[in-house]
Amino acid sequence: MSAERPAGLRPYLRYFLGLGTWGFGGPIATVGYMQRDLVEKRGWIDRQDFLDGVALGQTMPGPLAAQVCMWIGYLRAGALGAAAIAVPFILPSFLLVLGIAVLYVQYQGLPVVQSLFYGIAPGVMAIILLAALRLARLTNRRDPRLWLISAVIAAVTAVTGAEVALLFIAAGLLMVLLDAPPRGLRRLLPLALPMAPPAVTGIHFAPGTLGDIALFFIKAGAFIFGSGLAIVPFLRQGVIVEHHWLGERQFLDAVAIGLITPGPVVITAAFIGYLVAGIAGALVATVAIFLPIYLGVVVPGRWFVRHRSNARVQAFVRGATAAAAGAIAGATLILVRQAVVDWITAVIAVVSLAVLWRFKVREPYIVLVTAGLGVLLHR
Numbered sequence: 001m002s003a004e005r006p007a008g009l010r011p012y013l014r015y016f017l018g019l020g021t022w023g024f025g026g027p028i029a030t031v032g033y034m035q036r037d038l039v040e041k042r043g044w045i046d047r048q049d050f051l052d053g054v055a056l057g058q059t060m061p062g063p064l065a066a067q068v069c070m071w072i073g074y075l076r077a078g079a080l081g082a083a084a085i086a087v088p089f090i091l092p093s094f095l096l097v098l099g100i101a102v103l104y105v106q107y108q109g110l111p112v113v114q115s116l117f118y119g120i121a122p123g124v125m126a127i128i129l130l131a132a133l134r135l136a137r138l139t140n141r142r143d144p145r146l147w148l149i150s151a152v153i154a155a156v157t158a159v160t161g162a163e164v165a166l167l168f169i170a171a172g173l174l175m176v177l178l179d180a181p182p183r184g185l186r187r188l189l190p191l192a193l194p195m196a197p198p199a200v201t202g203i204h205f206a207p208g209t210l211g212d213i214a215l216f217f218i219k220a221g222a223f224i225f226g227s228g229l230a231i232v233p234f235l236r237q238g239v240i241v242e243h244h245w246l247g248e249r250q251f252l253d254a255v256a257i258g259l260i261t262p263g264p265v266v267i268t269a270a271f272i273g274y275l276v277a278g279i280a281g282a283l284v285a286t287v288a289i290f291l292p293i294y295l296g297v298v299v300p301g302r303w304f305v306r307h308r309s310n311a312r313v314q315a316f317v318r319g320a321t322a323a324a325a326g327a328i329a330g331a332t333l334i335l336v337r338q339a340v341v342d343w344i345t346a347v348i349a350v351v352s353l354a355v356l357w358r359f360k361v362r363e364p365y366i367v368l369v370t371a372g373l374g375v376l377l378h379r
Contacts, residue, residue, distance in 0.1 A: 073086065143318075155326075
């Protein structure tokens, strides 16, 4: 272990650029790489400081790997350091997704591309459904109240397809009232504000496509509780139902792209932004989706680390995460109608789910294999 830490940010920038390029395997694996490299091998960050970042990521909304990355930058050089280190970590996946989006727009009508996503779509359904189940088991455990929250949110999402952002807040506040009732309602406000959607907190943008993209993805980024795939129900509601930017099939393709690239799944935003408004849309969507995640690290970060054992904070997170698991499951039930169109896609979905459950195969491999099956089996 190195006894000295780098004096500046440059070595960190190089490291996170590399991690953002080859960091496949999901958030847990990526955070494991950071612990191995920066804590155990190089000694660039104290173990407790690193664990504080993981605790923060598990408390605040957002993809865990991006949050820990920003936390390390914040410890080194404050708010500017968090932003500086986040850029090289996100940049490789952004450029890869942007390149795929350019090709997708040009060639999506070709039979081979349609065949690829014919197989990918049911595989993605299996990935999302299992993510919802794992998140629910991790958070809800044996608490029937949390399972009830998940079930209710799943039903509301599946039946109505309605915006669930406020339901996340309601679920969190309900658990606060049940497990750690405050002396006065005023004490709930500090918990609700960091998670409130921009429309509630008074953030507005000029009308127009880019302004709409910015506002929508900022709101979506504020509600990624428990898993990057928690963004799926928000994206579906806004992208398909409210704004009519994409069709169901294009949306499934976008989620698949986010799953096969390194970095956080929420980089799907760049793909959607490009399809809606070109390169400018991709840039705006990417900045917007990560902005609330960044603010959740640099604004209340140290406060949350100090109070992460607070009963009300823990209760709110339990309720919001249970709601996230339910929303993912509900969105999956809606999307499966578009993904599973015949007996072949039904078999691909079931087999993918069984393989993920039994052998714990990484998601990108499932996407790549199902893409190959699509090419072989699509008529």
